[in-house]
Amino acid sequence: MAVTLHINGSATRVEADNDIPLLWVLRDQLGLTGTKYSCGIGVCGSCMVLLDDMPAKACRVKATECAGKKITTIEGLADQADHPLLKSWLELQVPQCGYCQSGQIITAYALLSNKRDPSADEIDQAMSQVLCRCGTYPRIRQAIQQASELMRAKDPS
Numbered sequence: 162m163a164v165t166l167h168i169n170g171s172a173t174r175v176e177a178d179n180d181i182p183l184l185w186v187l188r189d190q191l192g193l194t195g196t197k198y199s200c201g202i203g204v205c206g207s208c209m210v211l212l213d214d215m216p217a218k219a220c221r222v223k224a225t226e227c228a229g230k231k232i233t234t235i236e237g238l239a240d241q242a243d244h245p246l247l248k249s250w251l252e253l254q255v256p257q258c259g260y261c262q263s264g265q266i267i268t269a270y271a272l273l274s275n276k277r278d279p280s281a282d283e284i285d286q287a288m289s290q291v292l293c294r295c296g297t298y299p300r301i302r303q304a305i306q307q308a309s310e311l312m313r314a315k316d317p318s
């Protein structure tokens with residue numbers, strides 16, 4: 162069936178069988194390969210996207226269920242190079258192999274969008290949804306804390 166998806170600010174019409182996960186539509190039909198396929202069973206978080214600004218695992222959401230929702234993939238953050246989170250990620254050289262990192266950034270972005278001053282425990286809890294085989298967690302936490310400080314310094318309200 163044809164379904165209209167709102168991805169990264171644009172409405173896109175795609176053909177999607179009832180059961181096809183959003184992940185396959187993003188990667189195979191639309192070439193948005195920044196969203197990664199790893200476990201495929203909702204465990205690793207490499208496929209994390211934002212659905213109506215909340216993190217969601219694209220391998221576990223049917224594309225047809227996403228009609229009418231706002232979908233943001235890592236490509237959708239490309240025009241936000243000045244965002245403190247992305248700057249901190251680069252400055253602190255967070256990635257190692259990089260495979261999990263779009264899922265990490267999407268999840269961290271959602272965390273800071275909803276809470277500008279998360280505690281270390283809140284960061285760890287939010288980020289536990291995304292597994293990093295390379296063990297970049299200390300740098301991930303540091304980058305989120307640095308971004309949080311920058312955001313609050315820029316806009317203390």
Ligand code: FES
Pocket residue numbers: 197198199200201202203204205206207208209218219220221
């Ligand atoms: S590929 Fe979706 S959670 Fe692992």
Ligand code: FES
Pocket residue numbers: 256257258259260261262292293294295296297
């Ligand atoms: S940076 Fe390699 S899996 Fe996370």
